[in-house]
Amino acid sequence: MPVRSSSSNEGAFKVSRKPRVAVGNSKGSGDGVRTLRSKDSDVGKGHRNKRFATEGSKGSSGGVRTLEGMKKGSRGVQSRGNGNDAVAYVDVNGKLSDTCDRRKRDFKMKSGSDGLEAVVDGKSGRKRKRISAGPGMAEYGMFDGIDKKSRSQSRRNVPNSCLDSSKRPPRKKDFEVKDSSRNTFVTESGGTDKKSRSQSRKNTPNSCLHSDKKPPRKNDFGLKYSSRNTFVTVSDKFRGSESLDNKVREGKIEGAGKLKHFQDNGLGNGKSNISDSRKASLATHKETNQRKNAIGSVEKPCHRKDQGKKNFGTDSGLTEQPPKKKKKRVIRIDPYDTSNKRLNDDISNKGNNQVQIDKTEESSGFEMSKNAQFRAIHPSSSIISFVEDNLLGRRRDIEFRRAGYNTELSAPLDNIPFSTIPERERIEVPAFRNKLEFFAAAKISSSFPPPDLPEIAFAGRSNVGKSSLLNALTRQWGVVRTSDKPGLTQSINFFKIGPKLCLVDLPGYGFAYAKEEVKEAWEELVKEYVSTRVGLKRVCLLIDTKWGMKPRDLELIDLMERSETKYQIVLTKTDTVFPVDVARRAMQIEENLKAKKSAVQPLMMVSSKTGAGIRSLRTVLANVARFVRC
Ligand SMILES: Nc1nc2c(ncn2[C@@H]2O[C@H](COP(=O)(O)OP(=O)(O)OP(=O)(O)O)[C@@H](O)[C@H]2O)c(=O)[nH]1
Ligand SMILES: [Mg+2]
Secondary structure, eight states: OHHHHHSGGGOSSOOOSSOEEEEOSOOOHHHHHHHHHHHHHHHHTTOOSEEEEEEOOOSHHHHHHHHHHOOTTOOEEEOBEETTEEEOEEOTTSOEESOOOTTGGGEEEEEOSSOEEEEEOSSTTSOOEEEEEOHHHHHHSSOOOOOSTTHHHHTTOOOGGGGOTTSOOOOGGGTOOEESSTTOEEOTTOOOOTTOHHHHHHOOOGGGGOTTSOOOOHHHHOOOOSOSSEEEOOOSSOTTTHHHHHHHHHTOSTTHHHHHHHHHTTOSSSOOOOOHHHHHHHHHHHHHHHHHOSTTSTTOTTOHHHHHHHHHHHHTTOOOOOOOOOOOOOOOOOTTOOTTSOHHHHHHSOOOSSOOOOHHHHHTTOOOOHHHHHHTOOOOHHHHHHHHHTTOSSOOHHHHHHTTOOTTSSSTTSSOTTOSSSSOOOOSSGGGTSOEEEEEEESSGGGOOOOOSOEEEEEEBTTSSHHHHHHHHHTOTTSSOOOSSTTOOOSEEEEEESSSOEEEEOOOBSSOSSOHHHHHHHHHHHHHHHHHOSSEEEEEEEEETTTOOOHHHHHHHHHHHHHTOOEEEEEEOGGGSOHHHHHHHHHHHHHHTTTOSSEEEEEEEOOTTTOTTHHHHHHHHHHHHHTSOO
16 A cells, blocks of 8 residues: 555656655564565665655554555555655555644655665654665665765665664664775675765664564674774674675685684684584693683683783793782771770760779780870769860860850850850959959079969979960960960969969970070979968969870979978860860879879869860869968
């Protein structure tokens, strides 16, 4: 029926120059082939200006038989003529119709002068696949010869099997094998056309027509020989390519030796026609190769590059140097370092006030480093909760803000949380609301001012934060000079705060940017002051939380013990370490002070920077001043 409708003898349309056949929804590839075959009879006769359209052939047979003989049940065949093109619309009954079915656009097949081109849409609205076939292809299911004129058309040609919409249309690279001769294109069918280089690149072999075979892949074909413009399509999956195989065996195709070798070694499709003697020799050769170089064996012939490189190395007689081993960077983990443990882990541990050090390790004779000993301390829950409540230790600003502190202020924790007024609230302890006044400095004991007021002195190593603490306690920043350079304070400085209290800033001991004799003089002066000063009511011995107690600190403690001077340990710069380390340090120092009689509890923990613990310290010091008779 469609043939009849498309025939020029019908007279319903002109013979068009470009016959087109469209097959719609033809899922079975085999049907698509037959469609082209049936059409080919017309095309071969030179009916150029015909268009055939079949549609609605969902099954494989639908579209095909429509062209061959209009199977009943197929929805319709359309052929249209317009100008040079003749189009006929044929309804289900085979009658010609002028009405173009709305689906006609989905199923088109057009023939060029020498080829057929089919546009297949699975469903209307989807992306269309354009496929083409030449007359030879229509005849034999392949592209055999391509006319000069149909060069541009044939570029889009693909084999009939691509009508099988369920399968991936084969790609160019899938079939190409380059040969050395220029402008000669050899397809699997053996057909050549010197001028159809560009066209043929798009062509695919006949085997695509076999619907039961999966579309060939790149690796199935790609043997590339030296020439540019000649392509030999080879597929080991194409069993119809015997002619090519023969040519290859005969050595007609340049570069076929490689292929032959490839096949002879049983490395291609496994169907090699090698004689037994050849096999035996190959086996011996293989064995030898394996012995020589296990890497260069022929077991992996596909990796030609690698093989070549490796063989080169072997052939050239160069002994392979073992690759230099990279030194692995070994990170030694301190087994006692529990700094990465969470604070809660420590809380969950035994809540006694004793320093928990792993006794088993200690008793085993393994000497722990001081740092490891420190990390092994398990602070008591009471200390940890104190640290947490006072936001001691290194914290993020967000934590302060969540707790209600204004982080825009200096020493924000020295404030009442969630205060409504933006300014800093007044100091709760009246003694520290007064103005801090410097009134005396002494480098020798004879220069000390008269002991009229009760004094609270701040002692400690250089740079521990003595001067800063004075400023923080009084919130009068800059009255006492501070510096990050140890040794700034080189004399005993006396500050009055109100009529009833005197704060004394002592020079530091230990490391300082000063001459040794000068430092020794400071130390002697401090020792003399803490041991002989009449009005001295309390010495705040400042210890850097990060570094803990040092021998010089212990020396001073011993001195104060001997002179029965009351002293209180103040951990400073708590903001520089993790909260758990603040707690550990507190535990450690408390342990050290157990036997000390002049040591006043509790241990204070402060940070002049964040203001943590400052309010507590103020209260403690105010009590000292209150209960002291002047
Ligand atoms: N992060 C932090 N830094 C602090 C704290 N207290 C003081 N500092 C810094 O420590 C450095 C030394 O502070 P000072 O108050 O001058 O220390 P000092 O004990 O008086 O030092 P000398 O006068 O040399 O004995 C300064 O740079 C301070 O800013 C603190 O609580 N936290
Ligand atoms: Mg100072």
